[in-house]
Amino acid sequence: MKECRICKTPIVPFMSFDKMPIANGFLRPDQFDKEYFFEMAVGHCSACQMVQLIDQPDRELMFHGNYAFFSSTSKNMAVHFKEFADLVIGAHLAPKDPFVVELGSNDGIMMQFFKDKGIRHLGVEPSANVAEAARAKGINTVCGFFDEELAEKIAAENGQADAILAANVMCHIPYLHSVVAGFRRLLKPGGVIMFEDPYLGDIVESTLYDQIYDEHVFLFSAASVGYLFERHGLELVDVMPQTTHGGSMRYVLAHKGAKRVSAAVAAQRAKEEELGLHLPATYEAFHRNIQRSRDELVRLLTDLKKQGKRVVGYAATSKSTTINNYCGITSDLVEYISDTTPVKQGRYSPGTHIPVKPYADFRARYPDYALLYAYNHAAEVMAKESEFMEAGGKWIVYVPKVKIL
Ligand code: SAH
Ligand code: TMP
Ligand code: ZN
Numbered sequence: 001m002k003e004c005r006i007c008k009t010p011i012v013p014f015m016s017f018d019k020m021p022i023a024n025g026f027l028r029p030d031q032f033d034k035e036y037f038f039e040m041a042v043g044h045c046s047a048c049q050m051v052q053l054i055d056q057p058d059r060e061l062m063f064h065g066n067y068a069f070f071s072s073t074s075k076n077m078a079v080h081f082k083e084f085a086d087l088v089i090g091a092h093l094a095p096k097d098p099f100v101v102e103l104g105s106n107d108g109i110m111m112q113f114f115k116d117k118g119i120r121h122l123g124v125e126p127s128a129n130v131a132e133a134a135r136a137k138g139i140n141t142v143c144g145f146f147d148e149e150l151a152e153k154i155a156a157e158n159g160q161a162d163a164i165l166a167a168n169v170m171c172h173i174p175y176l177h178s179v180v181a182g183f184r185r186l187l188k189p190g191g192v193i194m195f196e197d198p199y200l201g202d203i204v205e206s207t208l209y210d211q212i213y214d215e216h217v218f219l220f221s222a223a224s225v226g227y228l229f230e231r232h233g234l235e236l237v238d239v240m241p242q243t244t245h246g247g248s249m250r251y252v253l254a255h256k257g258a259k260r261v262s263a264a265v266a267a268q269r270a271k272e273e274e275l276g277l278h279l280p281a282t283y284e285a286f287h288r289n290i291q292r293s294r295d296e297l298v299r300l301l302t303d304l305k306k307q308g309k310r311v312v313g314y315a316a317t318s319k320s321t322t323i324n325n326y327c328g329i330t331s332d333l334v335e336y337i338s339d340t341t342p343v344k345q346g347r348y349s350p351g352t353h354i355p356v357k358p359y360a361d362f363r364a365r366y367p368d369y370a371l372l373y374a375y376n377h378a379a380e381v382m383a384k385e386s387e388f389m390e391a392g393g394k395w396i397v398y399v400p401k402v403k404i405l
Helices: 029-034 075-091 111-116 128-136 148-158 176-186 200-205 222-230 263-275 280-306 318-327 359-364 375-384 386-390
Strands: 013-021 037-044 051-053 099-103 120-124 161-167 187-198 234-242 248-255 311-314 369-372 394-397
Touching: 013 280, 013 318, 075 111, 075 161, 075 187, 075 375, 099 111, 111 120, 120 148, 148 161, 148 176, 161 176, 176 187, 176 222, 176 234, 187 200, 187 234, 200 263, 200 280, 222 234, 222 248, 222 263, 234 263, 280 311, 280 318, 280 394, 369 375, 375 386
Parallel strands: 099 120, 099 161, 161 187, 311 369, 369 394
Antiparallel strands: 013 037, 037 051, 187 248, 234 248
């Protein structure tokens, strides 16, 4: 039996998605026959509450010089990260020569706002191509995986940080003990750590099962995050719910005793108990909801095909890899997927090999239905697709329920 990565308690999976490919591994036809797959099973640790993948592919298979996800493809996310940066700048930096570190800084979508204000900053980003895109914008970036050793090096070269930030990356890192030990070393006595990730409570409540894919080794809650950091002398001092990615949580941490603990922390933990996030029965129900959601989506797509309707996927998100593979969606049901990211265009989706085409193809000949894989960007997408809707085009969504909009 596998052990919990955080507290070493043996855990059993509550479900398996069977064989899954690398979620961001968009590929060419000559790569189909050597595509990598792993068994994606997920479990809940009843001791420390961490929900986690049982197995995860090696990090070099996911994060490398051809990483396909460029954060800056979403304008709304840039607005979100400007607000995040403004909050840090307004409330958490020392008046004299502050220093800010970000993990998973990608193409600089958040660090750009510190750079623009002349604030001393350092992004840590292991995927060389996106790190290079950030450097090209003048953002200081070290290309590497954050861990205790790298934290030590950063502190030795730059001094300790006022703020350590991370968005949608902490949940990617299986060796979190090393990362958090590094935070403790790198953080000034009065500094803050702020990170956000898709939130377990929302994932379970809205059946956002596509948040489960190779990169997302953990699904965090206030309970599990509090437990992990406590073991390193750090304390969860605030939680701030976010609407990004279908429902996320921003966690604020500090050295133990250094900051007042907001009442929001106890309130969130009470909500988690009410939701039953500590109970195996909750995950059994989650599993049933996932199966139901899959069956409804497959039925809808099959019916539309029988009616001779054209269905195109909208946005080749990493999340869509879970949907396509778990539901068995091939180009038989979804003609192609439209995506604005140049490195994904002309490639095929991981596992079920649906062609990914430029957005121009979508505009040139609207389908009858667009399957909205990027439901997290729904506001941005709807705002720019009025023509598609005026032409009679309809959206298919599967979150929180399968339906036609
Ligand atoms: N923060 C951005 C990017 C999230 S994608 C946003 O929210 O849009 C996750 C990023 O984390 C990827 O660019 C990946 O290369 C990076 N990453 C993965 N493991 C990491 C680690 N150990 N340390 C720092 N970055 C890491
Ligand atoms: P994400 O959901 O993981 O942030 O991935 C977003 C993907 O969606 C990325 O590949 C770019 C694509 N996309 C579009 O194709 N059109 C859009 O309008 C938006 C907002 C994103
Ligand atoms: Zn545990």
